[in-house]
Amino acid sequence: MSLASLAYVREAPEPEEAPPILSSGALAWARANLFSSIGSSFVTIGCVALIAYLLPQLAAWATTRAIWSASDGAVCRQHQDGACWAFVITKWDYLRFGSYPAAERWRVNVAEAIGAALIIWLLWINAPRRVWAAFLFFVVYPILALILLRGSSWFGLPIVDTQLWGGIFVSLLTAVVGIVFSLPLGVLLALGRRSPLPAIRLASVLFIEFVRGVPFITILFMANNLLPLFVPETWTPDRLLRPLAGIVIFSAAYMAEEVRGGLQSLGRGQYEAAMALGLSYARMTALVVLPQALSLVIPGIVNNFIGLFMDTTLISVVGATDFLEAMNNAIKDPIWAGPTIMVTGYVFAGIFYFVFCFGMARYSAHIERVLAKGRK
Amino acid sequence: MDPARAKRSSWLNDQRVRGLAYQILLLAVIATLASGAIYNAVVNMRARGVPMGFGFWNDVAGFDINLHLINYSNLSTYGRAFWVGFLNTLLIGIICIPLATLLGFVIGVARLSPNWLLSRFALVYTSVMRNTPLLLLLLFWYNAVLKSLPGPRQSISIGDVVFLNNRGLYLPMPVARDSAVWFLGTVVAAIVSAVGFHVWARWRQDRTGAQMPTVLVAAALIPGLSAIVTAVAGAPFGFDLARLSGFNLKGGLQIIPEMAALVFGLVTFTAAFIAEIVRAGVLAVPFGQNEAAGALGLHRGLSMRLVVIPQAMRLITPPLTSQYLNIVKNSSLAVFIGYPDLVQIFAGTVLNQTQAAVQVMAITMAVYLVISLTVATALNAFNARYALNGR
Numbered sequence: 001m002s003l004a005s006l007a008y009v010r011e012a013p014e015p016e017e018a019p020p021i022l023s024s025g026a027l028a029w030a031r032a033n034l035f036s037s038i039g040s041s042f043v044t045i046g047c048v049a050l051i052a053y054l055l056p057q058l059a060a061w062a063t064t065r066a067i068w069s070a071s072d073g074a075v076c077r078q079h080q081d082g083a084c085w086a087f088v089i090t091k092w093d094y095l096r097f098g099s100y101p102a103a104e105r106w107r108v109n110v111a112e113a114i115g116a117a118l119i120i121w122l123l124w125i126n127a128p129r130r131v132w133a134a135f136l137f138f139v140v141y142p143i144l145a146l147i148l149l150r151g152s153s154w155f156g157l158p159i160v161d162t163q164l165w166g167g168i169f170v171s172l173l174t175a176v177v178g179i180v181f182s183l184p185l186g187v188l189l190a191l192g193r194r195s196p197l198p199a200i201r202l203a204s205v206l207f208i209e210f211v212r213g214v215p216f217i218t219i220l221f222m223a224n225n226l227l228p229l230f231v232p233e234t235w236t237p238d239r240l241l242r243p244l245a246g247i248v249i250f251s252a253a254y255m256a257e258e259v260r261g262g263l264q265s266l267g268r269g270q271y272e273a274a275m276a277l278g279l280s281y282a283r284m285t286a287l288v289v290l291p292q293a294l295s296l297v298i299p300g301i302v303n304n305f306i307g308l309f310m311d312t313t314l315i316s317v318v319g320a321t322d323f324l325e326a327m328n329n330a331i332k333d334p335i336w337a338g339p340t341i342m343v344t345g346y347v348f349a350g351i352f353y354f355v356f357c358f359g360m361a362r363y364s365a366h367i368e369r370v371l372a373k374g375r376k
Numbered sequence: 377m378d379p380a381r382a383k384r385s386s387w388l389n390d391q392r393v394r395g396l397a398y399q400i401l402l403l404a405v406i407a408t409l410a411s412g413a414i415y416n417a418v419v420n421m422r423a424r425g426v427p428m429g430f431g432f433w434n435d436v437a438g439f440d441i442n443l444h445l446i447n448y449s450n451l452s453t454y455g456r457a458f459w460v461g462f463l464n465t466l467l468i469g470i471i472c473i474p475l476a477t478l479l480g481f482v483i484g485v486a487r488l489s490p491n492w493l494l495s496r497f498a499l500v501y502t503s504v505m506r507n508t509p510l511l512l513l514l515l516f517w518y519n520a521v522l523k524s525l526p527g528p529r530q531s532i533s534i535g536d537v538v539f540l541n542n543r544g545l546y547l548p549m550p551v552a553r554d555s556a557v558w559f560l561g562t563v564v565a566a567i568v569s570a571v572g573f574h575v576w577a578r579w580r581q582d583r584t585g586a587q588m589p590t591v592l593v594a595a596a597l598i599p600g601l602s603a604i605v606t607a608v609a610g611a612p613f614g615f616d617l618a619r620l621s622g623f624n625l626k627g628g629l630q631i632i633p634e635m636a637a638l639v640f641g642l643v644t645f646t647a648a649f650i651a652e653i654v655r656a657g658v659l660a661v662p663f664g665q666n667e668a669a670g671a672l673g674l675h676r677g678l679s680m681r682l683v684v685i686p687q688a689m690r691l692i693t694p695p696l697t698s699q700y701l702n703i704v705k706n707s708s709l710a711v712f713i714g715y716p717d718l719v720q721i722f723a724g725t726v727l728n729q730t731q732a733a734v735q736v737m738a739i740t741m742a743v744y745l746v747i748s749l750t751v752a753t754a755l756n757a758f759n760a761r762y763a764l765n766g767r
Contacts (some may be wrong), residue, residue, distance in 0.1 A: 033492035044494075216705075222737050311509075331519075346512060353509055
């Protein structure tokens with residue numbers, strides 16, 4: 001039989017049929033993830049109803065019904081169904097700098113810009129010469145910032161008393177001081193806790209467990225009430241220095257535990273190899289152990305920093321004016337005071353902290369993934 | 377050691393000598409700092425006329441506390457005020473820990489739900505809570521919500537049973553009637569017999585393999601017997617409702633707004649952290665365990681209860697315990713909204729009145745340390761009992 005006599009010959013494969021509509025694409029996804037069972041379907045409908053009910057109201061509250069410009073609180077007190085952003089806009093300078101003299105505020109901006117640049121350099125994993133960044137941030141920057149912010153007659157910068165410092169600037173300052181001083185202290189404590197020398201180990205353990213066992217507020221109270229008693233009468237530590245000392249002590253203990261985790265995850269072989277090369281303890285720690293351990297715990301340190309930043313809100317208990325306290329003060333201003341202003345103020349503060357902390361948390365998760373890739 | 381070698385290396389390079397020297401140096405530094413601090417403290421306290429001992433403990437406090445679980449008036453002593461504050465701190469812990477655990481587990485399970493929308497809701501909740509300072513939440517609930525509620529005459533009420541206004545939350549107060557003794561006795565007896573049945577059923581299952589419906593029996597026994605006693609002897613409890621009299625609500629169980637805000641803030645905040653712990657714990661159990669349980673013929677509920685949850689609990693318990701400690705420690709934020717806890721009463725008011733800063737702070741910190749150490753010891757005992765053995 002010849003080929004031509006056949007009635008039908010398949011010369012090419014049939015085009016593929018589209019998959020059943022319910023097994024791929026958006027519908028299939030919805031079926032698997034939203035309507036997989038009767039209960040799941042009810043939950044989905046409930047959630048959608050909730051979003052449909054709440055989201056437009058929230059959006060209208062924050063945008064169309066909100067008051068964007070006003071000279072005092074009268075308009076906001078009349079329109080109670082919208083946010084009063086005019087309040088935040090008017091009070092912005094106070095929320096930002098506290099009572100720092102207006103003519104000198106550029107100094108705060110400069111100090112913050114330098115700090116931000118150094119932090120980006122430090123946190124950018126592939127940046128060149130990160131050791132320099134660390135040196136600049138942990139050694140040079142604190143001195144520079146102190147001169148800029150406090151003022152110094154040598155450089156012709158008028159002294160600004162710390163009682164005038166406040167707002168976002170103090171929140172950032174507290175967090176940065178906390179990390180700059182507590183990280184080195186935490187590294188020392190972590191090394192001390194793993195030291196073979198019993199007295200050093202005991203001292204480290206006692207310090208760490210004591211600080212972690214009590215609330216931050218009691219450390220702040222201690223720094224505020226006991227520090228002036230423990231130093232000679234003539235010293236009288238600055239009112240802002242006391243909570244800063246408290247936050248360094250508190251944060252160092254938590255940093256130490258974080259760093260200890262990194263030290264523990266290092267293989268024994270690293271220590272043994274360093275010793276076989278004849279390195280002393282100091283060189284082994286500085287050249288072999290810490291570079292590996294610290295880069296392992298970057299995510300943990302960043303998470304700790306987030307906690308530290310949220311904890312800075314507590315320093316107002318000893319009279320410092322951080323951002324939240326500045327917001328509290330602004331809310332109480334009789335020209336503005338009103339229920340909408342209070343809600344607007346707290347919502348704005350919430351957004352500020354959320355954006356800051358959530359951004360850091362995303363960064364920390366990203367680093368964790370990068371590190372995990374390297375170790376697989 | 378080879379004598380020639382011993383001669384060559386100086387004792388300065390001996391590790392033991394160096395170690396000893398470092399330790400002595402550290403101790404000397406600590407001793408110098410401590411003695412300097414003590415000397416300065418004594419000089420400064422003398423100069424300011426601050427009391428040196430604990431004599432203030434028995435002095436009359438002279439201030440009122442708006443929430444006290446034990447008898448207290450402004451004629452009571454500072455010591456009494458300490459106990460009031462201590463009990464109020466414990467009260468917050470006892471209320472918040474079960475509530476936060478419950479909410480945390482619910483959100484953690486929602487986060488693991490196959491329903492995408494529900495798991496997104498849980499994700500948004502945990503992200504917002506974990507990235508907002510607790511103090512901001514407390515101030516928001518206290519100042520912006522509870523303090524802005526209408527006064528007692530315009531209370532928000534749910535069926536005239538529960539009232540909410542700017543003086544607090546009013547719940548019905550259970551009042552025991554004569555039959556309450558019988559009722560409680562029956563409930564206790566029902567629980568004891570249900571537990572006894574469970575133990576017997578276990579014993580029997582171990583020997584014969586036959587299962588008994590223990591949950592059903594317990595579910596029948598406890599409410600059943602309670603209902604019978606209630607029917608025979610009458611309702612065991614009456615409820616004292618809050619009523620408006622004059623400008624205020626009288627009666628009922630009043631929860632002051634400070635406490636409501638603190639409980640609400642702490643529970644919603646901590647629940648987010650607990651949810652993440654639960655999620656991580658359940659996800660850490662290898663999926664093969666689920667499949668193995670299925671291969672053994674266990675259905676989904678049983679495999680969760682008998683295989684996955686017990687293994688997840690081993691991972692969940694340690695961080696969960698540290699969250700419980702965080703609740704106790706974070707309850708010290710009470711000081712910002714005026715809930716009378718240990719820190720607010722003792723490290724706040726008592727410290728300011730007596731000026732005995734060193735003693736007051738030492739006592740306050742000791743209390744938290746004792747709580748932390750007790751819980752840590754209990755946790756270690758738990759870990760020793762349930763840690764993976766062998767392998």
